[in-house]
Amino acid sequence: MSVVYSHSGLSSFENCPRQYQYRYLLDVEVETESVEAFVGKLVHEVLERLYQFVGEGRVPRLDQVLSRFDQWWNERIDPARVRVVRTGVPLGEYREIGLRCLTRFYRRRYPFDEDETLGLEEMVHFSLDEDGRYRMRGVIDRVARARDGVVEVHDYKTGRRVPSQERLDQDRQLALYQLGVSERFGTDAPVRLVWHYLAADVVRTSSRTSEQLAALRQQTMRLIDRIEAETAFEPRPSALCGWCEYREICPVSGGARRAGPEVRTPPPPV
Numbered sequence: 001m002s003v004v005y006s007h008s009g010l011s012s013f014e015n016c017p018r019q020y021q022y023r024y025l026l027d028v029e030v031e032t033e034s035v036e037a038f039v040g041k042l043v044h045e046v047l048e049r050l051y052q053f054v055g056e057g058r059v060p061r062l063d064q065v066l067s068r069f070d071q072w073w074n075e076r077i078d079p080a081r082v083r084v085v086r087t088g089v090p091l092g093e094y095r096e097i098g099l100r101c102l103t104r105f106y107r108r109r110y111p112f113d114e115d116e117t118l119g120l121e122e123m124v125h126f127s128l129d130e131d132g133r134y135r136m137r138g139v140i141d142r143v144a145r146a147r148d149g150v151v152e153v154h155d156y157k158t159g160r161r162v163p164s165q166e167r168l169d170q171d172r173q174l175a176l177y178q179l180g181v182s183e184r185f186g187t188d189a190p191v192r193l194v195w196h197y198l199a200a201d202v203v204r205t206s207s208r209t210s211e212q213l214a215a216l217r218q219q220t221m222r223l224i225d226r227i228e229a230e231t232a233f234e235p236r237p238s239a240l241c242g243w244c245e246y247r248e249i250c251p252v253s254g255g256a257r258r259a260g261p262e263v264r265t266p267p268p269p270v
């Protein structure tokens with residue numbers, strides 16, 4: 001049975017093949033997560049809950065939304081597990097970022113009637129080729145139908161950085177999700193890609209032509225070919241290593257001398 005790929009798996013391989021190997025091939029268990037990932041997950045869950053209420057015709061008040069975040073933060077925060085990478089930044093500052101993201105989103109979207117929600121945390125499965133050899137999956141934060149009838153793929157980002165429009169017009173993640181929603185709505189259905197940069201309170205949109213989607217299928221299949229042909233899975237150190245869950249066992253991060261999972265290739269010289 002062939003492997004099912006995801007955008008995050010592909011990105012992991014592009015950023016660092018060794019990280020990809022740890023996460024997707026060796027299935028190395030991780031005991032910590034970055035505080036950015038922790039806050040991002042909480043914000044996504046709170047927004048999912050918010051739209052569930054909206055779907056039932058009960059728009060929660062802003063203070064209720066923020067209380068939900070605070071409640072889940074208090075229940076789940078474990079300083080031994082949630083790692084702050086940026087030295088000197090107190091944990092509480094990340095809580096404030098989460099609250100700010102939700103407040104800005106709420107004020108921008110209230111009363112949440114500008115579209116119809118068609119799916120929350122919508123799981124999509126699709127193949128890049130007709131034979132089903134290159135299989136993909138993804139989870140879309142929210143799928144909606146806008147007032148102009150266009151199906152929208154919404155994605156929430158809690159990071160501070162907002163990419164340029166040119167970059168988003170080339171973005172792979174939401175374009176792959178478009179391929180996924182096309183299975184449900186048909187390849188002719190017009191689709192809009194929508195990013196919510198919550199911390200910056202910026203919304204960006206983009207769309208893809210059928211030619212661009214065909215090219216994306218080809219590029220992604222070639223990337224999967226590269227992954228499947230890979231044998232070395234060399235570490236590729238970068239500024240992202242600080243956020244990597246495997247840095248304790250990664251040879252270039254000084255973890256080679258600590259006990260770790262056996263890898264199929266010898267570590268490179270440190």
Ligand code: SF4
Binds near residue numbers: 237247251
């Ligand atoms: S610590 Fe850096 S080089 Fe090592 S696996 Fe993680 S991202 Fe790759």
